[in-house]
Amino acid sequence: MNYREMLDKARQNMKPKCRVCPECNGIACRGELPGTGGYGNGRSFTVCREYLKSVKICMDTLCPETDPDLKQTLLGQEWSMPLMIAPIGGMAFNYNGYLTDLQYNSAVLEGALQENIPAFSGDTPDESFFRSLLPLIRSGKGSMISTVKPWPNEYILEKTRMLRDAGAKYFAMDVDSAYLPALKKNGMGGHPKSEEDLRFLIRESGLKLIVKGVMTAQGALTAREAGASAIIVSSHGGRHFEDAPATASVLPEIRSAVGEDFPVFVDGGIRTGADIFKVLALGADAAMIGRPYAIAVHGALAEGVHLYTERLREELRYIMALTGCADLRQIRRDKIRASLP
Numbered sequence: 389m390n391y392r393e394m395l396d397k398a399r400q401n402m403k404p405k406c407r408v409c410p411e412c413n414g415i416a417c418r419g420e421l422p423g424t425g426g427y428g429n430g431r432s433f434t435v436c437r438e439y440l441k442s443v444k445i446c447m448d449t450l451c452p453e454t455d456p457d458l459k460q461t462l463l464g465q466e467w468s469m470p471l472m473i474a475p476i477g478g479m480a481f482n483y484n485g486y487l488t489d490l491q492y493n494s495a496v497l498e499g500a501l502q503e504n505i506p507a508f509s510g511d512t513p514d515e516s517f518f519r520s521l522l523p524l525i526r527s528g529k530g531s532m533i534s535t536v537k538p539w540p541n542e543y544i545l546e547k548t549r550m551l552r553d554a555g556a557k558y559f560a561m562d563v564d565s566a567y568l569p570a571l572k573k574n575g576m577g578g579h580p581k582s583e584e585d586l587r588f589l590i591r592e593s594g595l596k597l598i599v600k601g602v603m604t605a606q607g608a609l610t611a612r613e614a615g616a617s618a619i620i621v622s623s624h625g626g627r628h629f630e631d632a633p634a635t636a637s638v639l640p641e642i643r644s645a646v647g648e649d650f651p652v653f654v655d656g657g658i659r660t661g662a663d664i665f666k667v668l669a670l671g672a673d674a675a676m677i678g679r680p681y682a683i684a685v686h687g688a689l690a691e692g693v694h695l696y697t698e699r700l701r702e703e704l705r706y707i708m709a710l711t712g713c714a715d716l717r718q719i720r721r722d723k724i725r726a727s728l729p
């Protein structure tokens with residue numbers, strides 16, 4: 389199957405929840421929740437695409453010929469490129485149930501292992517879903533990281549115990565799911581987490597924590613001070629409220645707050661190898677992609693992950709060659725032109 393055939397298949401398989409637009413930008417699906425869109429007028433999603441498009445890349449070919457090295461060491465492992473698959477949950481709720489959550493995550497993991505990139509799984513109020521993913525966490529040997537919702541602390545620890553038993557070293561928590569109405573189902577709900585909560589969870593779980601859903605320099609500092617191992621700059625795909633800033637636009641202030649060595653990942657509207665280059669130049673260590681991987685998997689399961697990742701890899705390699713970047717460290721701010729809002 390080629391890339392185009394994969395998209396055609398996905399268009400059939402995702403009707404009517406996702407239209408598989410030529411560019412996944414949040415315009416056609418704005419306000420569609422449950423679904424794939426951004427909340428309300430959809431601006432918190434569409435602004436991510438608009439901002440990334442406004443960032444320009446400076447060509448520089450007065451340099452030695454190079455075969456760019458895309459490898460990146462993160463979370464204690466070496467990966468083939470600075471790319472991660474974002475957690476996407478609710479296959480029946482947000483999509484049309486063509487795939488179950490287990491089928492989706494199984495295909496994601498198989499593709500991620502083939503491509504040597506990390507993937508994140510999601511979490512729902514249905515605990516049987518969480519339990520069904522544990523064999524994947526075990527067989528993934530670090531390539532699949534569970535993203536646990538910000539439940540009450542004791543319940544999080546029940547889940548992290550299961551993850552530890554499955555051999556996990558890390559867990560992520562999408563702290564931006566606090567107050568999410570869909571989580572109130574089992575009477576627990578999602579809660580905001582203080583620095584003390586994060587410290588407690590890291591200490592008691594015995595796992596390393598990646599905090600997903602940070603949008604401010606202060607939030608990044610809180611996570612770092614609490615002992616988190618990394619943060620993910622994310623506005624949850626713009627699914628909470630209108631008029632969040634573009635995730636990529638807050639990277640420079642977050643990077644300058646946490647310093648050079650603290651791992652920062654980012655998601656929101658990243659679609660191409662050029663976008664990966666731009667977010668790295670703005671201060672991220674890796675880019676995370678969600679909805680387009682859901683499309684790829686609906687089109688061709690693990691092969692879809694391969695087809696899309698290969699495309700991103702070639703695009704990033706080409707841009708690096710044309711900007712004189714032999715490795716990822718050389719993708720710095722002077723390689724782009726970006727006006728910050």
Ligand SMILES: Cc1cc2nc3c(=O)[nH]c(=O)nc-3n(C[C@H](O)[C@H](O)[C@H](O)COP(=O)(O)O)c2cc1C
Nearest residue numbers: 474475476477482510511562625656657677678679
């Ligand atoms: C349908 C859907 C389901 C999602 N489920 C989860 C989830 O379970 N956990 C989570 O942390 N983020 C979840 N997200 C947010 C994504 O992980 C990601 O932050 C967001 O989609 C932005 O990236 P993108 O523009 O590349 O899709 C979901 C997003 C969508 C669209």
